[in-house]
Amino acid sequence: MELKIYEEKKGIIVSGLNDFEPRHIFECGQCFRWDREEDGSYTGVAHSRVLNVKKEGDIVIFNNTSRSDFEGIWMDYFDIGRDYSAIKEKLRKLDEHLERSVEFGYGIRLLKQDVWETTVSFIISANNAIPKIKKTIDTLSYLANEEIIEYGGRKFYAFPSPETIHMFHEKCVDNCKAGYRAQYIKDSCSMIINRDVDLERLAEFGSHECRKELMRLPGVGPKVADCIMLFALQKFDAFPVDVWVKRVISSLYNQEDMSLNKMREFALGRFGDLAGFAQQYLFYYARENGVGRK
DNA sequence: ATCCAGGGCGGGT
């Protein structure tokens, strides 16, 4: 089906957009700045813009944007050019768990998010629960006060740059309830500003080098590095093992008494260059259905 | 009040 874009007064309408379900995209654990509205749509901030996304039947309504922003920014962000039907077809043939997971989260897409925002967000995510992570990121953005965007009578705040966070760290980082992760954020910030790690160049690295480089940042271990690779750098052979994925691997795939790294290697061997996509479908299915929970 | 969930770090072996 061909992609068609229709311009409206305050947004655009897109038809022919397959494998796109806002609920699946925004609730599968990859992002923290999108919130569900009463009408089932989602509103979020990215690239200093506020967008509202709503699915109605076979069409998707993108509110508060233009054709040029959609084509220049959001197509990329929502990974519109990728054929998810083909990916899902390959995955569902692998085993029954993926078949069920792909069926359940059929509208998942991997967002291509800003690498700095993703890095800070997943440093905050370590040993932390999703509602709290969201609150901390919102508070950090609000306190940094870098850029305010109005939408629907509400104020939204762009995610602050390394320079802004560094300059106002006492105000924003120390007061956003990040706990012991606050120091990791401040130290990572300094490393980025000093060009000790160049986030913008990481996408050019091979996966192994990219992972090693990310893990030089304080607060970035194996799992957080894999999240940054998968959710910002399009390294689709990354396979983040969090508690839910651990439950999937041990209970569904019967690989118990295995270290987290062994589980990751097991998944890479089994799912290959589609491991990252597999992780998202399995994670979403496991968390929504409480797979393997005690 | 006490317990628990959630990954990285640093110090062991």
Add this chain to the structure above:
DNA sequence: ACCCGCCCTGGA
């Protein structure tokens, strides 16, 4: 290479 105790916050 693996293991363990600790780190902070909010909700049960």
